[in-house]
Structure formats: C-alpha cells, structure tokens
Amino acid sequence: MNRVSLGILLGITAGVVDVLLMLPLTFPDRTAALLGAFCARFALGFFAATVRLPLPPVVAGIVVGILTSMPDAIITKTYGPILGTGVVFGAIAGWVVGRWAVPGRMTFGRERWGAES
Secondary structure, eight states: HHHHHHHHHHHHHHHHHHHHTTTSSSTTTTTHHHHHHHHHHHHHHHHHHHHOOSSOOOHHHHHHHHHHHHHHHHHHTTTHHHHHHHHHHHHHHHHHHHHHHHHHHHHHOOGGTOOOO
16 A cells, blocks of 8 residues: 555544543543544554654654644643553554555656656
C-alpha cells in the first residue's frame, strides 16, 4: 500500500482506538478532549507512515509517537498515559509501515507527472 493511504488508515485507526480508550473518562469539555485526542493520534499514524527517518520503521514510529504526544502531555500534565499510548501506537504504526508500505521514494510535484527536471 502506498505510504499516504497507509498513513490515513493508520491515523484513523489510532484516532478511533484512542477515543475509545478515553470514553470512560470525564473531562470539563468532553467534545474538545475527544476531538483533540483523535487529531493527535491521526497525525501520529499519518506521520509514522509518511516520514522518512534513517531508523528502523518501529523506532521511527516510536520517535514520531513521542514527538506528536509531547505537546498534549505537557499541556495536560498527564505524561504517562499520553506518552505511553504514543509510544505503543507509534511502534505499531512503524511495524505496519515496515511490513506493508510499498518501498521506494515518495514523489510529489513534477516528477510524479512524468515531467523532466
């Protein structure tokens, strides 16, 4: 599967799972908390699939998971659960990318349409 499509699929999956994990909790603004969590985890899944780091895919996913989770953890002062799920989701996303992403270079712009440089 190409990396962008895989990233969208991973992002939606991670976002839905994180929202489901948060449903039993109470928040002053429940809608904002659940929407924010979904967006953060969507970004994690998308970036884990599309970023190219000189690391094994699982490690790259963990790095993306930590980086995308850190702002929420700092703002809410809930470091353990947020960073923990970020690491787990990142590792899983990295594993999925390593297993099913089409290898090769992502091309955008002129190269994609066959134009010469």
